[in-house]
Amino acid sequence: MRFSVENFGCRVNQAEASTWIEKLQSYGWKWEQDFIKSDVIIINTCTLTSKADQEARKLIRRIIRNNPKAKIVLTGCYVERAYDHYRAMPEIWAIFKNKEKEEIPDILIKNFYNERNFSIERIKHFRARAFIKIQDGCNYKCSFCIIPFVRGKSKSKPLSFIQKEIKEYINHGFKEIVLCGIHLCSYGLDLKPKSSLLELLKKLENIKGLNKLRLSSLDPRFLNLHTISYFASSPIIAPHFHLSFQSGSKKILKKMYRDSTPEQYTEILNTFSKLSPDSSLGTDIIVGFPGETEREFEETYKFLKDSPLAYFHVFPFSPRPGTPAYNFSQINGKIKKERANVLRKLSFEKNFHFRNKFINKTLKGIIIKKCKDFTEFLTYNYIKVKISSYPYLKIGEEKEIKICKVTPYNTEGKIIS
Numbered sequence: 001m002r003f004s005v006e007n008f009g010c011r012v013n014q015a016e017a018s019t020w021i022e023k024l025q026s027y028g029w030k031w032e033q034d035f036i037k038s039d040v041i042i043i044n045t046c047t048l049t050s051k052a053d054q055e056a057r058k059l060i061r062r063i064i065r066n067n068p069k070a071k072i073v074l075t076g077c078y079v080e081r082a083y084d085h086y087r088a089m090p091e092i093w094a095i096f097k098n099k100e101k102e103e104i105p106d107i108l109i110k111n112f113y114n115e116r117n118f119s120i121e122r123i124k125h126f127r128a129r130a131f132i133k134i135q136d137g138c139n140y141k142c143s144f145c146i147i148p149f150v151r152g153k154s155k156s157k158p159l160s161f162i163q164k165e166i167k168e169y170i171n172h173g174f175k176e177i178v179l180c181g182i183h184l185c186s187y188g189l190d191l192k193p194k195s196s197l198l199e200l201l202k203k204l205e206n207i208k209g210l211n212k213l214r215l216s217s218l219d220p221r222f223l224n225l226h227t228i229s230y231f232a233s234s235p236i237i238a239p240h241f242h243l244s245f246q247s248g249s250k251k252i253l254k255k256m257y258r259d260s261t262p263e264q265y266t267e268i269l270n271t272f273s274k275l276s277p278d279s280s281l282g283t284d285i286i287v288g289f290p291g292e293t294e295r296e297f298e299e300t301y302k303f304l305k306d307s308p309l310a311y312f313h314v315f316p317f318s319p320r321p322g323t324p325a326y327n328f329s330q331i332n333g334k335i336k337k338e339r340a341n342v343l344r345k346l347s348f349e350k351n352f353h354f355r356n357k358f359i360n361k362t363l364k365g366i367i368i369k370k371c372k373d374f375t376e377f378l379t380y381n382y383i384k385v386k387i388s389s390y391p392y393l394k395i396g397e398e399k400e401i402k403i404c405k406v407t408p409y410n411t412e413g414k415i416i417s
Contacts, residue, residue: 001029001112004038006059009046011180011216013076015131016101017044023105027113036067040093040108045076047146049318053078064091071112075101080150098136098151128176128368128378128396129214130169134162134200135181140219142246143257143328144286146320147182154186159195159203170209175366175398176238176380178214185222198227205236211398212380214238217284220245220268221260228268232275239279240382241272246286248303249296255328256289262303273308280310280354280382287343288317288336290328297339304346310354310382314343348408355383355411358403362416367397377401377413385413 003024007017020042021031032038041063045056056078063072071093074086079095086092096104134157138148169177181187188195204213213236220243231237247253248262272281285300304312316336319326365379375393377385379401387401401413 001040002032002038003029003040003042003108004032004035006035006041006043006063008044008052008056008076008078009048010182011131011178012133012136012182013044013046015133015178015180017042018127018131019102019133020105024108027109029109035063035070038067038070040071040073040112041067042073042075042104043079045074045078047076047078047081047150047320049315050320051318053082060086073104073108075104077147077150081146128366130166130172130174130177131180132162132165132169132177133157133180135184135187138183139186140183141257143255143324144246144289144317144320146323149322151182154183154190156187156189156191156195158191159200162200163204163207166204166207166210170207170211174396175211176214176396177210177212178216180216183219184216185219197222198230201230201234201237205234210236212236212238214240214380215242217242217244219243220265221258223268225271228271229275232272232279238380238382239276240282240380241279242282242284243268245283247289247296248285248300249292250299252289252292252296252300255291255325256286257324262299265303266307269307269309278358278381281308282311282313282382283309284313284315285343286315286317287339288331288333290317290319290325290330292317292331301343301346304343304350309347309350311351312343312347314340314347316340352406352408355403355406358383359406360403362400362402363413364398364400367393367395367399370395383411385411387413387415390415 005017005021007013025031035041043060046052072091073094074092075096077098079086080098083095083097087095135154137152137154139154141148166177185197187197187200204210215237218241231241245265246256246258250261253260269281272279319330363379363381365377367375368378369376370389370393373389374386375389377387379385385401385403400416402416403411403413405412
C-alpha cells in the first residue's frame with residue numbers, strides 16, 4: 001500500500017506525522033513524497049491563522065481533483081473546526097478528530113493491509129531528526145489563540161513511553177531528537193504523581209546513546225533561573241531556545257491575556273545569553289494585534305532590536321472565530337502587513353549579525369538535506385550551513401564543520417571531521 005502524509009503547522013503535527021509514517025512503514029506500506037502516487041493520503045491540518053485554513057482547503061481540493069481514486073484521510077486543528085463540512089463530502093474516506101489521531105495507523109492497517117500486501121525496504125531516514133510528541137493541549141487561553149479549543153486540555157505522555165520512543169530512535173541511528181508539545185512547559189502537571197519538563201529532562205539524559213535533545217517552543221512564564229541554568233548547561237540539550245513572547249509591549253501583552261512583561265522577557269534573554277553565549281534565541285511575534293498603536297508597535301520594535309534574539313517569526317494578527325480577540329476592534333490589513341515587513345527586516349539583520357559571530361569557529365550538528373550542488377547542515381545552535389556535497393554523507397549524520405563565510409542570505413562551511 002502506498003501512502004503519503006501532507007503536514008501543516010507546528011512541530012507537534014510533525015511529530016504526529018512521523019509516528020504515522022514510522023508505523024505504517026513497519027507494516028510494509030510504502031511512503032511516497034508525492035501524493036499523486038499514493039493510494040492513501042493523510043492530511044494533518046493547522047488552524048493557527050486564516051492563511052493556514054486557506055492552505056488546507058486548497059490542498060484538499062487539489063488532491064480530490066488530481067488523485068480522485070485515493071482514500072483521503074483528514075485530521076488536525078482546522079478539520080476539528082470544519083468537521084461537519086468535510087464529513088458530508090463523499091470524496092473524503094475518513095475524518096479523525098485530534099483526540100483520535102493515535103488510532104489512524106491501526107485503522108488504516110485494519111482496512112487496507114490485505115488489499116496490496118507486499119514487502120518493501122523500510123525507509124528509516126525520511127527525515128533528518130526524530131520528532132517526539134510528549135505533550136498535547138493547553139490550559140492557558142490567550143485572547144488570540146484557538147488552539148486550546150481544538151486541542152483540549154494539557155495531556156502529558158508518561159515517562160516510560162517517551163523513554164521507549166527515544167531508545168527506538170537511537171537504535172535507528174538518529175543523532176538529534178526534538179521534544180514537541182502544544183505547551184511544552186506544562187509537561188507533567190497532569191500526571192500522577194505530578195512531574196515537570198525539568199524533571200523529565202533530568203531522567204532522559206541518563207538514556208544510553210542519547211546524543212542531543214532539542215526543545216520546541218517554551219513559555220517564558222515557566223522559566224526561572226534554576227530552569228534556565230539547567231537548559232543552558234546541559235550537554236544533551238541543543239543550545240537553541242525558542243521562546244513564546246508574542247509582543248514587546250506591556251499593554252498589548254495584557255490584552256493578549258499574557259501574564260508577562262517585556263522586562264521579564266529581557267531578564268530571561270539576558271540570563272540565557274550570559275550562561276550560554278553561543279545559543280540561538282528565537283521567538284514568535286504577532287503584529288497588528290487589535291488596538292496596537294504606532295507607539296506600542298515601536299515598543300515591540302525597540303524590545304526586539306535591543307534584545308540578543310537571533311531571529312523571530314512574525315505573524316500579522318489573524319482573528320480566529322471563537323476567541324475573545326475576534327471581537328476586538330481590528331487594525332487595517334495594510335498596516336499589519338507594513339509592520340510585519342519592518343520586523344522581518346529586523347529579524348533578517350539580527351540573524352546575519354548572530355551568524356557572523358561564528359566565522360572561523362567550529363560547530364557540531366547534523367546533515368539535514370542533500371542537493372545536487374551542496375549539502376545542508378544544521379548546527380545544534382540552529383544555523384543552516386551549506387557545505388560541499390560528498391557522496392558518502394548521509395541524512396542525519398553528525399559532523400563538525402568550520403564556518404568559512406557568512407552573507408546576509410547564506411552561511412558556508414567545510415567539514416573538519
